[in-house]
Amino acid sequence: MIIPFRKMHGLGNDFVVLDARRAPLPITPGRAAAIADRHTGIGCDQFIVMEPGTEGADVFMRIYNPDGSEAGACGNATRCVAELAMADSGSGAAAVRTISGLLPSERLPDGTIRVDMGEARLGWGEVPLAQEADTLHLPLSADGVSDPAACSMGNPHATFFVPDLAALDLPRIGPELEHAAIFPQRANIGFVQVLAPDHLRLAVWERGAGLTLACGSGACATLVNAARRGLSARAATVSLPGGDLRIEWRDDGHVLMAGPTATAFTGMIDLDAYPA
Structure with a gap:
């Protein structure tokens, strides 16, 4: 055919x-x-x-x-x-x-194009996690990173906040974190450096795909988790290796992504x- x-x-x-x-x-x-x-x-x-x-x-x-x-x-x-x-x-x-x-x-x-990606899901069972845990501070670490926040944007995401994104060996630690036991369906793993309250720099190890030049749902999850931690505003530019997305987490819980x-x-x- x-x-x-x-x-x-x-x-x-x-x-x-x-x-x-x-x-x-x-x-x-x-x-x-x-x-x-x-x-x-x-x-x-x-x-x-x-x-x-x-x-x-x-x-x-x-x-x-x-x-x-x-x-x-x-x-x-x-x-x-x-x-x-x-x-x-x-x-x-x-x-x-x-x-x-x-x-x-x-x-x-x-x-x-702007997409309403729906509500960010913040409960441990919604991510989902393998056991009850605070999704704002997961007990998970790998070489050089620790204490991620998690949420679901229709797929599971964990976000690690780091001081220097360029210093990380993402191809080495990405697969380990994607397959961590706390994620029964595996997870997309984001690594973010906060440049300003309205500007985040992000790299994502995608579940089943590895490192990609951009991850839209990962950018949404990053903004949500950064705002939950008090590290960013509820609207920000998220810079990925392939370019910028504009993300907004509305008061009604919905996340908007434009790019x-x-x-x-x-x-x-x-x-x-x-x-x-």
């Missing part, structure tokens, strides 16, 4: 996007992982399938990590899919649904060339 695909990214966090809204596609976790492989597939941080919208959504977005596991949220991919849905409808707004919930999105006057999207290229793919 030969079908079109689109390669998109948000600040370098890149996606292979397939459109299954008109007809189902034979996508399995194994096939998604094979296509996501950067050596033998197209390569991407997350593999995205657009499916028919449900329960008031314009589109359902299914998210696969490069290891084939399914993710509940991806902020940068949400902006990309919302951009495609808006282009199809001619509207300036779109509602994207994932397995974690509905994400209303809109195009701002500067052309960036750019881009299409790198389009092409055709033979799904039968990849193992099912």
Whole structure:
């Protein structure tokens, strides 16, 4: 089966996007992982399938990590899919649904896409953690980092606050923390340096993907956890290796994320060339 695909990214966090809204596609976790492989597939941080919208959504977005596991949220991919849905409808707004919930999105006057990522979930069972714990101060450490805060943005995040981001060996400590026993579903691990109350610098070891140039849900979790700690305001610029996102944690608990999207290229793919 030969079908079109689109390669998109948000600040370098890149996606292979397939459109299954008109007809189902034979996508399995194994096939998604094979296509996501950067050596033998197209390569991407997350593999995205657009499916028919449900329960008031314009589109359902299914998210696969490069290891084939399914993710509940991806902020940068949400902006990309919302951009495609808006282009199809001619509207300036779109509602994207994932397995974690509905994400209303809109195009701002500067052309960036803003997504309502929903409420930050702060309870230990909502993250989730393996046992009851204070999500503002987790008993977790690795070489050079300790005392993270945790929350869920539809997927689990832990945020370590550090004085010097550049001094950390993230490829070494990231996998250890992602698979820590306190996270029964593993976790996305953020490392943040507070530059000012309205400016945070962030790097994220993503669950199932490793280091990426940007992580939208991670930027949201970082702002929430920094504000909870009294280290930032409730609105800030979050600078990632791929660029900046603007994050706001509203008083009603919802987190807004705004940033750019881009299409790198389009092409055709033979799904039968990849193992099912």
